[in-house]
Amino acid sequence: MQMTQSQKILAAHAGKKSVAAGDLIMAGLDLVLGNDITAPVAINEYRKHGAGCVFDCQKIALVMDHFTPNKDIKAAEQTKQVRDFAREKGIEHYYDTGEVGVEHCLLPEKGLVVAGDLVIGADSHTCTYGALGAFSTGVGSTDMAVGMAHGKAWFKVPKAMQFRLHGKLRKWVSGKDVILHIIGKTGVDGALYKSMEYCGEGVANLSMDDRLCICNMAIEAGAKNGIFPVDEQTLEYIAAHSKRKPQVYEADPDAEYESVTDINLDEVPCTVAFPHLPSNTRTFDDMPEVRIDQVVIGSCTNGRLSDLQVAAEILKGRKVHKDVRTLIIPGTQKIYLDALKLGLLEIFVNAGCAVSTPTCGPCLGGHMGILAAGERALATTNRNFVGRMGHPSSEVYLGSPAVAAATALNGIITEPAGL
Amino acid sequence: MAITGKVIRYGDNVDTDVIIPARYLNSSDPKELAAHCMEDLDKTFVDRVRPGDIMVGGQNFGCGSSREHAPIAIKASGIACVVAKSFARIFYRNAINTGLPIVEFDGEIDEGDQLEIDFEKGLLKNLSKGSEGNFPPFPEFLQKIIAAGGLFKAMEEPL
Ligand code: SF4
Numbered sequence: 001m002q003m004t005q006s007q008k009i010l011a012a013h014a015g016k017k018s019v020a021a022g023d024l025i026m027a028g029l030d031l032v033l034g035n036d037i038t039a040p041v042a043i044n045e046y047r048k049h050g051a052g053c054v055f056d057c058q059k060i061a062l063v064m065d066h067f068t069p070n071k072d073i074k075a076a077e078q079t080k081q082v083r084d085f086a087r088e089k090g091i092e093h094y095y096d097t098g099e100v101g102v103e104h105c106l107l108p109e110k111g112l113v114v115a116g117d118l119v120i121g122a123d124s125h126t127c128t129y130g131a132l133g134a135f136s137t138g139v140g141s142t143d144m145a146v147g148m149a150h151g152k153a154w155f156k157v158p159k160a161m162q163f164r165l166h167g168k169l170r171k172w173v174s175g176k177d178v179i180l181h182i183i184g185k186t187g188v189d190g191a192l193y194k195s196m197e198y199c200g201e202g203v204a205n206l207s208m209d210d211r212l213c214i215c216n217m218a219i220e221a222g223a224k225n226g227i228f229p230v231d232e233q234t235l236e237y238i239a240a241h242s243k244r245k246p247q248v249y250e251a252d253p254d255a256e257y258e259s260v261t262d263i264n265l266d267e268v269p270c271t272v273a274f275p276h277l278p279s280n281t282r283t284f285d286d287m288p289e290v291r292i293d294q295v296v297i298g299s300c301t302n303g304r305l306s307d308l309q310v311a312a313e314i315l316k317g318r319k320v321h322k323d324v325r326t327l328i329i330p331g332t333q334k335i336y337l338d339a340l341k342l343g344l345l346e347i348f349v350n351a352g353c354a355v356s357t358p359t360c361g362p363c364l365g366g367h368m369g370i371l372a373a374g375e376r377a378l379a380t381t382n383r384n385f386v387g388r389m390g391h392p393s394s395e396v397y398l399g400s401p402a403v404a405a406a407t408a409l410n411g412i413i414t415e416p417a418g419l
Numbered sequence: 420m421a422i423t424g425k426v427i428r429y430g431d432n433v434d435t436d437v438i439i440p441a442r443y444l445n446s447s448d449p450k451e452l453a454a455h456c457m458e459d460l461d462k463t464f465v466d467r468v469r470p471g472d473i474m475v476g477g478q479n480f481g482c483g484s485s486r487e488h489a490p491i492a493i494k495a496s497g498i499a500c501v502v503a504k505s506f507a508r509i510f511y512r513n514a515i516n517t518g519l520p521i522v523e524f525d526g527e528i529d530e531g532d533q534l535e536i537d538f539e540k541g542l543l544k545n546l547s548k549g550s551e552g553n554f555p556p557f558p559e560f561l562q563k564i565i566a567a568g569g570l571f572k573a574m575e576e577p578l
Contacts, residue, residue: 024560037444041487044447049571067445074445124485124509140487140513146570154560154570188432189479193508222479224508277432364441364484385436385483387459 002252004160005227006195009135009249013118021159021256029059030134031112032147033121035103036064036075039082041141042122046085046148054089055151061093061112061121062086063103066360068096071367101332101358104128104216104300109332111242115230116249120144120153125300125382127218130227131211133234133248137225158224160195161186162257165202167266172416174310175210176302176380176400178263179217180271184281185261191223194258197251198228202265208237209306216301217382220278270415272378273398276386284415290397294377295320295408296389297401298329298356299363302380305335307401312344314405314416315351321411326353327369333358353408365389371396378407421537422499422520423546424473428530429460431477433503435510438481438489447488449495456492470497473536475528477503481510490519500536502528502543515561516570524554 001018003011011019013027034042039062054060062082067075079096086094093112100106104125107113115133119126124138139153147153163182183190196218198211206214211228218226228234230248238246269283297303297311308330320326328348330336336358339345348355361368363381371377371390376397379389384396397413406414437460439452446452457464474493480503481489490513493501500520514521522536524543532547544551557565567573 024558037441038485038487041447041491045571051571066441072445078445078447122485122487124483126485138485138509140485140509140516142487142516142570143512146574149571150574152574154564188482189505189507192479192505222482222507365436366441366444383436383483385434387440388436392459 002255004195004255005197005229005249005251006135006160006225007157009116009118010155010157019157021157023157024154025157026152026154027118029120029147029151029153030117031059031061031119032144033061033063033103033107033119033123033126034144035066035123036068036079036082037066038122038141038144040078042144042148043081043085045142045145051149054091054148057090058092059151060091060148061107062091062095063100063106064096065100065102066364067366068100068359069357099333102300102303102360105303105331105335108132108212109241109334111244114238114242114244114246115234116247120147124219125216127223127225128212128216128300130215130218130225131208132238133228133230133246135225135227138219158193158195159258160197161191162260163196163198164200164260164262165198165265166200166262167202167264168205169265169268172402173268173270174400174402175206175213177268177271178265179214180273180278180281180398181268183217183221183279184271186221188220188277188279189222191218191221194223196221196223196226203228204231204233205265207306208233209304212304213301217278220382270400270403272403272413273384275384275395275397278382278384278398287413290376290413292324292378292407292411292413293375294369294371295324295326295404296329296362296369296377296379296381297404298327298331299360299381300331301382302401303329303331303335305338307380308335308339308344311401311405312347314402314419315408316347318351318409320352320408324408324411326408327356327362328353329356329361330358362389378404378413380404420539421535422471423533423535424471424499426473426475426528426530426532426534427464427468428475428528432479432482433460433476434483435481435486435489436483439486439492444486444488449491452488452492453495456496465496468496468498471499472497473534474498474501475503476501478505480506482507485509487513487517490514490517494519515564518569522554524552526550526552
């Protein structure tokens with residue numbers, strides 16, 4: 001039986017020689033993730049069933065990133081509930097204010113995920129870790145609760161779509177543009193229940209940050225997971241961040257794919273998703289003049305160091321438009337510190353940006369930069385649904401850090417190359 | 420088991436951010452969540468929904484975040500079942516795991532129609548239109564989870 005990369009990881013964790021698309025399997029987990037919104041629901045469920053010890057106190061990550069630093073009393077109660085649970089169960093990887101980062105930036109950096117892992121997270125963007133050659137996918141709180149108790153989850157083995165990457169991205173074009181470009185073509189349910197598997201010689205030309213960004217938004221195409229092959233760059237990244245040994249799984253040469261798409265990275269343009277769907281994409285050949293009230297650079301999609309570096313390159317020695325509130329949110333404390341050492345934070349503050357401690361904050365309309373009725377934001381985040389960043393009549397446009405920085409300068413959606 | 424109920428209908432890609440906006444996720448109390456269900460898409464929903472009503476959507480119902488608060492809010496608002504042409508996969512899992520009945524069905528259904536749904540037979544009758552059609556029942560594996568009373572209980576016996 002020929003298998004895809006994703007199917008191989010699932011088979012290995014289910015203790016089977018092979019699996020086929022459509023099989024329902026029970027598989028052992030390497031990591032179970034939850035945050036300050038989803039973990040409380042999981043903990044209630046866990047306690048309701050009187051579950052005692054967790055399956056493994058090293059293999060659970062609880063990341064308090066959404067409404068933290070606690071935005072109100074209810075949020076404070078929720079993180080307290082998780083903190084108490086983590087202490088009681090001796091859960092090692094509990095991250096709170098001061099140490100916390102946006103979960104999908106934090107976990108790879110802490111070395112909690114390596115190639116070959118099977119990961120579930122009660123957060124839809126758990127699919128990010130496919131960049132490391134792991135099978136990881138978002139689930140709900142009940143799945144998380146069962147995962148914490150038993151170290152297992154059920155899966156329907158997915159079919160896969162293959163994306164063959166060729167060439168190299170042009171200046172100012174990033175992983176974000178690649179994934180927006182793909183979602184613009186597939187639609188928000190084009191990959192429903194499927195894996196998005198990347199391959200081709202173009203992979204080597206994408207940085208780890210680009211790959212993390214591309215896998216992060218697999219869910220915006222409806223996919224179960226996104227996954228990259230493991231190459232030298234991946235292994236170097238893992239060796240630099242983790243003590244664990246990676247396990248490399250490769251797709252069989254004649255594995256079956258539901259579709260095969262060739263993408264020339266040289267031809268991918270800067271792409272922006274208009275409200276209210278990530279698939280509603282446009283390029284600058286056909287861009288109306290859109291005035292922007294707020295720019296957000298951050299999130300689990302684009303809050304990494306290279307994202308801040310690109311933004312700083314554009315903002316250096318300049319001032320953001322007086323009508324644009326520009327927020328910069330480093331993804332983790334380490335990224336914050338690196339940005340500080342490299343002088344990026346100084347560039348941002350001098351340009352008139354607000355720099356925040358790591359948090360999801362405005363990405364989900366939680367706090368730290370909410371939009372009023374009718375306001376528009378250009379954000380490097382991943383969702384632009386109705387009301388996502390504030391008032392139901394506000395609008396979110398999704399773009400790369402380069403587009404975001406250029407837009408902050410001009411006050412209208414701007415292509416970085418034209419500056 | 421069969422249910423009958425009146426339809427409240429929405430379109431394609433109903434996402435979890437409109438089912439229950441993130442600004443209310445600082446609570447996990449079903450009653451509180453239900454009080455804001457569908458608010459950003461349909462302000463009238465909370466006032467007009469009656470226990471036993473059936474929510475109908477198009478393609479990709481429940482797309483977006485993994486928040487289990489979404490099926491919890493819908494269930495607590497009194498909705499007896501969600502019928503859609505297709506469901507986003509995390510919502511599908513969460514509905515099964517939390518006991519919100521869902522049906523994948525592609526047929527003509529309008530706002531206010533009266534539906535009768537027989538889960539065992541996999542039969543959906545549109546009483547207002549006098550039409551009917553079949554839908555695939557859940558695979559056996561998932562039926563066991565539902566029969567056991569949720570995933571947690573099911574895990575106590577080997578699946
Ligand atoms: S940054 Fe946004 S998308 Fe990412 S985990 Fe936080 S809320 Fe979710």
